[in-house]
Amino acid sequence: MQPFTSIADLGRGLARGDYSARELAAFYLERIAAANDDLNAFIRVTEERALGAAEAADRSIARGEGGPLTGIPLAHKDIFCTDGVATTCASRMLAGFVPPYDATVVARLAAAGTVCLGKTNMDEFAMGSSNETSWFGPARNPWDRGRAPGGSSGGSAAAVGAGLVPCATGTDTGGSIRQPAAFCGVTGLKPTYGRVSRYGMIAFASSLDQGGAFGRSVEDVETVLGAMEGHDPLDSTSAERGPTRRSGGRNGAERMRIGLPSEYWTGLPGDLGGCLLAAAQELEQAGHALVSLSLPHTDAAVPAYYVIAGAEASANLSRYDGVRFGLRAEDPTDLDDLYRRSRAAGFGTEVKRRILTGTYTLSVGYYDAYYLKAQRVRRRIQQDFLEAFDDVDAIAAPVAPGPAFELGAVDDPVAMYRQDVFTTPASLAGLPAMSMPCGLVDGLPVGLQLIGPPFEEGRLLNLGSEFQQRTDWHLRHPET
Amino acid sequence: MPARDWESVIGLEIHVQLATRSKIFSGADAAFGAAPNTRACAVDLGMPGVLPVLNREAVRMALTFGLAIDAEIARTCRFDRKNYFYPDLPKGYQISQFDQPIVGAGVMEMEVDGATRRIGIRRAHLEEDAGKSLHEEYADMTGIDLNRAGTPLLEVVSEPDLRTPAEAAAFFREMHALVRYLGICDGNLNEGSMRCDANVSVRRRDQEGLGERTEIKNLNSFRFVRQAIAHEIDRQIAVLESGGSVVRETRLYDPRGDETRPMRGKELSEDYRYFPDPDLLPVRVTPDLLAEARARVPELPRDKRRRYREELGLSDADTRFLTADPDVAGYFEATLATGCGAKPAANWIMERVTGSLNRTGLDIARCPVTSGQLGRLIARIEEGVISGKIAGTVFDVLWEEGGDVDAIIDARGLRQVSDADEIGRVVREVVNDHPEQVEQFRAGREKVLGFFVGRVMRATGGKADPGQVNVLLRDALRGP
Amino acid sequence: MDRKTLDRLTRLSQLQLSAEEERLVLDDLGHIVALIDEMRAVDTEGVEPLAHPLDMDQPLRDDAVTEAVDRARFLAVAPLTRDGLYLVPRVVE
């Protein structure tokens, strides 16, 4: 067994009987046991359950009932509720919380036969771009343990990047799948808002949060997406759409026009810019046209994003009050004391900053200047994209301003927020966006971002797959 | 300055609990009365990751209400989050409607002292109810039961068009009748199905504009509405007359002390930070929904009252009694449908039926005498088959044993005797047996006739037609 | 961003900050406010606010009881309960 194998190859191995699902699970569990102390990618490893699920998968395979994911090991970001398995959102607030229900994503992937090995590390309540806000300490980048894996889905990206699991789920609110995918050298897809059910996915910013997947390749991500997507009656914001299918450009055109927005491409550090441009040119050589264009409100995305995400988070996190679940302060003197001390002890500093920011921007006298203004900016940003997609089929862009930074290096919150400059625009517009490995800078992976019109994941998968057929960046992995 | 120099201005906010089977945003049972927290599902408890999905029937009921008060109906409306911490509010926010309510301005017509008053309705919006705090059980703790959390409420806000406590109580009563007519609320006041907040201010008769107002919370009976407002008006006048000023605040009515007092914890005028709930999308009021709602608007109390008076010729008092409760009106109309007269039907329902119901504590929906049997009973009186007195006996049998009016009359030989020969024979006997009384009658004492009628009726077991008895007696007494 | 504003925000959001945290957060919030003020540069005259990226109507659910409540499982994750109730320090109205 080889850890960096594609889902399709693992499936063939299982079908041929080269190994059983149980053996496959045990193999990855051993790798986790060996590496996790160091990587801190997993908050919880669910070995017993995993082996049980693997045995069930073996029985399905023996009956000839398996699908493409039957017996495939995977990990869930610890933001997804798992029935009977502690779910913490990497917060002290939820340390020990065992949900009595599964997230729809978890249930669907289980029904598809996947074998969940455990719950992965993340920034607390998904608030962060480095995994450093986790109550359990940061996950580490498998390419350089001194560096951040990115965030907030850093544990999932690090686990797939280190070959501890073939694929993993993540969530992306302002870049939380794309940026860690880029930092850890894996492929990550944030689907269109509404493509994947949010039920049971612990809310950070409800109008932005979207579940997605990490894999070693576009094909792997596509396979996982196929099992997790689709309408869910339990989520009012889940769209009624058919399954994602590979598709061409507008009117089915095979040759696509790919837009390079000047706001994203100018001012990049030379080696990063060069690497990304080479990747774009690879697509050009495949027959697609590169077109430069402008998305004029890009600069306003980070500020607007932090207003909207903060506002929604401030309300979403009010339910953590020490009454029905989660941390409760000892011996409260009265109700206010219970609330204040439970929340003070349960939330980390970054979470508090965001709640306070959101409370501020929604409060009397500031609502129009901040919250409403941010919504108008959001409309502008969405319109920019939609207008651009009248002329181009997809947009190519950087994912982050640089490769993985060192842990502790970005210690100013605003500087950390600015890391999200290339990912927040698509989040605000609710667009599908994918990050795939496209080169190395200083020995560290960097990612190319492809952004598409709403529900055109198929177009991104098509382009990405074409790119990966022509390059081998996605096959690179850190020394093991 | 005497109280008559003051005028009070009153507006009511009435929370109407909608009679849906399930909650407004979850599939949990909305029925009243179960062990604590056995009807609060994950959504009602505000568990991490779970999401609201709107109940179609709650929307339909709100629309039916809006149509019944000739209100402007929103083409689309929206749900907002109202943020505040309280233990009976699991999410730390209430899902309500702020600036885009489903029902806009409308009018309620009601009668006060024989005159018709039109009271403006400012708006009506949908929201979720909170849970219940139980203070009695534990010395130093409060218990929280969230069964009621998530029950659909329609909050109806009147214009400040009410002038007296009696008028306010009449309005509450009218609202109570209306929502029961519409079938959107069970109207059960002691289960909290309707709760009223009153905004009260006073001003001198010659004063322009409004005085400062206070809000009295949670009035749940017609009597409390009247008493609490009356007390608050007296209090405000006393404050103003002694040179003080009314403070804008929320007060609580204490029926035991019969006073209102400031509500603790509410002095801090809260900043609710309303913003659109990102878990829910705009609700479009489709023509289908509207048609469905329209089809469920029955004949309204005001139209019924007009019809009872003008077409059925009933008195104001009868009309008021029969239309106050839709079940009583329904019973009355079903009785009429058998073909009997309106006035006798009204009398029977107001006297015998209501009397028996009150005595046994039953509600008209479970009246042992069906409207069909009552109608037949009245018809038999009108046909002269039985006397009114005998009918009372038949009614008692119907009440106790059920059965059919005609079968009871026949089985017990209660058919009225209208055979002139038979009655004439009895009359002659009675007249012959009482010569003294005959003398008195002939001497001009008309009252003695009653004595003879009584004797004849007794001799015939009450079955003689009283009119006929009268005629024959007069003949016999006049002498040969 | 001043201490008085921060005070109001911590009260509204029921967050307690230590003196040290308060000093740091006050400084951070100042920077964050400066960041979000950058939005002012965007001309949004006549632009409709966008509350949600999905251009969709709210789906409506049939009025049916679909959730069976297993109270024991919910109470099991609560910090303090008695007789089926969640307990909080005594609330006086």
Ligand SMILES: [Mg+2]
């Ligand atoms: Mg109100």
Ligand SMILES: [Zn+2]
């Ligand atoms: Zn209300």
